Amino acid sequence: MICNKLLLIINIDLLTIGSGERHIVVMARVHPGESPASFIMEGFLDFITSEDVILLKYLRDQVTFKVIPMLNPDGVALGNYRCSLMGFDLNRHWRDTNPWAQPGLHAVKAFLIGLEKEHPVDFCFDIHAHSLATGAFMYGNVVSEDQQSEQQAFPKIFSAFAEDFSLSKTNFNKDAVKSGTARRVLGGLFPKSYTLEVSFYNYQKDLRSVPYTQKAYSDLGENLARAIAEYYRKYPTL
Template identity: 30%
Template sequence: MQISSNFDSGNINVIEAKDPANILLEINKDNGSDFYQWFHFKLHNNERVEHTIKITNAGQSAYVEGWQDYQAVASYDRENWFRVPTTFDGQNLTISHLPEFDSVYFAYFQPYSYERHQDLIHQAQLDIDCELQVLGQTLDGRDMSLLKIGEEGEGKKTVWLTARQHPGETMAEWFMEGFIDRLLDEDDGIARSLLNKAVFYLVPNMNPDGSVRGHLRTNAIGVNLNREWQSPSMENSPEVFLVTEKMKETGVDMHLDIHGDEALPYNFVAGCEGCPSYDERHKALEDSFKEVLLAITPEFQDDEGYDKDEPGQANLTVGSNWVGETFKCLAYTIEMPFKDNALLPDYSVGWSGERSAIFGRDVLTAIHHVVEDLR
């Protein structure tokens, strides 16, 4: 029996792996921080017997509530992922699985590889409406890539989307894949209409270093990028620094920052209610955006989510808060579940990369309905 994680986004430490009925593992912390929750490993074993895999340090992970009612994902071909029986006793996360083939992958959520990221941005650049820009490099020397879709013109709005500040939230880049695919579909009326009214600046992966390293929440040196927006630096958070500099150059009329939530089994948004400049106009834009999403997809809801900030009490180091306040614009954090959408459950796959991509396509419709009112 062999267990390995020496691959893109791999993360696991083997404590004991001699008996299939008692495999003991632990998740490695993000480099330079105490955050950990993301795991991704491969089990190779020719025996067709029940395997009991215990992640022994789950009880001290970053978001322990995330393990309640959680089911891990597995795949034989790295394309099709399914949920496997998983329990949590307060300390150990136990995965039970009887392999049908010699080798099987397990992960916290359906991975989105760095190679797929490269395919996404380079296939997009082939479209006549798309330009692939490199803003600079990360601490590990990877490109900070930006897709500019559409052309500037008088009266056109500037719409920004950023995703995967927290690298373990892979559903965010699946969302972006669906969003980009629809936006570049010349036969889609919503997309064609939007590109007549707006220019899009899209960062499908804000944290490529953490993604490759198998981190949950931080960049190469353990910095949580979504707490860096008020004062980013090339030394600690070049990812945010480069994006904010570009935002200052282009201006921002709307910003969506795409994330995943470990604990809540719903799709929801978090707005700018606590920003000092928040007013009735801002509230009306937020409400309009949510109303459209509620009307077009049962995957979205607005009853469950984060507590709203008190007036003037927003944390302006957070991306959507900083953008909303700096540019006085509609800015939302969009959250998707690691578990499932409890309002529309799929017991085989739970919430998935494919469902995230469809949700990304739906969000394009919501933008279309508010774009003319952004300024």
């Protein structure tokens, strides 16, 4: 548990999976209406808690996952689309969290700052759903030239595992409008911080449109975990 000061929901859950020194943070549902993010998270969790041989060799022994399945449970309980109980778009307030106005976000940010001081954090993934774009893609941060190849390595690996993931739509930017998002703010702590976006609707395959289903979202979550395993197999010392 990270926070027990929400008004409607008792706490924000924190799951710890694995025993490795290196850490990975995975979060979802900061925007309560983006329900596909929970199906992705479900597929991800099902896989990293399974008995898959690849997972056992390259993930659990090397990595500890810190997973926050629902960042905005009050907003979800109220049926809000984008905001919290207090009316804030939490994914615009990571830079200036307030313990009164955004108690959950404030607690999560404090936890992550403390985590970074104690352990190497290799990745941070913030999972969202997109109401306009199709397919799945990532947003990343603009980094120094010597860090670019390392930062861009994971999306390339992910694209090999997920047919619905688009490298061409993946974008690395420093848009001022997004300065308060998790990806931008946490990028100062964890250089490989990404927003994973997935369409509410469909993706393109062989020039045809394929509607997303609950299973397709779950498969994307599993493929995210498989891509992480492949990353550590390919780059064990990074």
